[in-house]
Amino acid sequence: MTQPTRAEVVVVGAGLAGLAAATRLAAAGRDVLVLEGSDHVGGRLSTDRIDGFVVDRGFQVLNTGYPRVADLDLADLDLGYFRTGARIPGEGTTHRVVDPRSRPTTLPATVTAPIGTLREKAALAAFSVRAGYLPVRRLLAAPERTAEEALRSAGAGGESLDRFLRPFLAGVLLEDGLETSSRYLDLLWRSFVRGRIGLPARGMQAVGEQLAARLPVHALQLGRRVTGVTPGEVRTGSGSVRADAVVVATDPATAAELLPGLPASAPRQVTTHLHVLPTSPWDEPLLVLGRPGGPLVNTVVLTDAQPRYSPDDRALVASSTLAPTREADGREEIARAHGVATTDLAHLTSITVTGAQPAAVPPLELRRPVDLGDGLFVCGDHRDTPSIQGALASGARAARAVLRQLRA
């Protein structure tokens, strides 16, 4: 496909933010062109097939509690769900902490699990009610601090913090110091309270593919890396495209290169090791947390939630570490967490993503400006929250800003 020389709006990047912006602009009747540097849509939600297994580039999940999930067709994604909660390793056993709303029979085991005092568990329940049901504006009006300070002052410090909350949140925030903003923690916890955690049958990349399918065929070009952006013009290796508006929807580091003056957020990284087991050792889809101080953040049998990730009855296991690790260094810990022999684990692949998501430390400016003036716009998870929700929401905001400018 040849590269056009003009479009009303050029969107740089076909991650969720760019696709959220482009689909809205196209639906509003605008002539939009999306230039994507890689060979696939979905950006950081990308999926490979290895030996018949569905392998996401890093363990990630779709949280149906995100408000912008309303833009997706969940039935078409055919989600397989995890239970909200976790298995926590103890001395020679594991304890389950499960959201009792999803399975009331787990309540006694959750309440009596030797992870923190009853008072801490009650405090966590109260924290959940507050985050889940207070209006967002009231959550955002609370004084900002670090996630750890917020949890401690809510009464959820102590053992429950170190054995459950810290490793659980480390897998989501990709940091275990809990230095992330309490505002983001509130919004994130709200989505856990209000939604479920799932994996699409065709892998996480299916989320971006679903959005891309809403674009006119000629509106998306893959393999078009943008090398420069100026007001009214975008340059690639194939020449330049003139445009009334340009939306830079890349990862934060590239956005800072293309738009000098835009601050680049510090990136979080994660390494995920994928293994195959002959069958799952568990009877329910639940995350297993790493031990405090151990190399693993978490490990999970993906096929317990989404059987379509395996071509047959074998189980696919994803195990994550924050620091880059070699597979051989984590294997014993992974086997112990699932109660299997190390020889049962067949290594499929390992993936390190260095720019997995931008840090969201205080002071966190939620909803950073997306209209930079002169017909230049920016969106991406670095403009809202470091998440699928943040990417989709920022894309929607950028589209609204572009439409305002085009109408003016």
Ligand SMILES: Cc1cc2nc3c(=O)[nH]c(=O)nc-3n(C[C@H](O)[C@H](O)[C@H](O)COP(=O)(O)OP(=O)(O)OC[C@H]3O[C@@H](n4cnc5c(N)ncnc54)[C@H](O)[C@@H]3O)c2cc1C
């Ligand atoms: C391993 C991992 C686990 C995660 N876990 C979760 C999770 O469980 N829940 C959650 O909500 N979020 C999670 N995230 C974060 C989430 O994936 C991101 O916040 C979100 O996908 C960011 O979308 P985006 O559109 O802002 O950016 P991106 O997805 O980075 O999209 C940017 C696009 O721009 C393209 N691009 C870059 N440079 C150029 C250029 N010069 N020219 C043209 N195109 C270019 C890229 O190829 C890419 O397609 C995780 C991320 C990773 C990597």
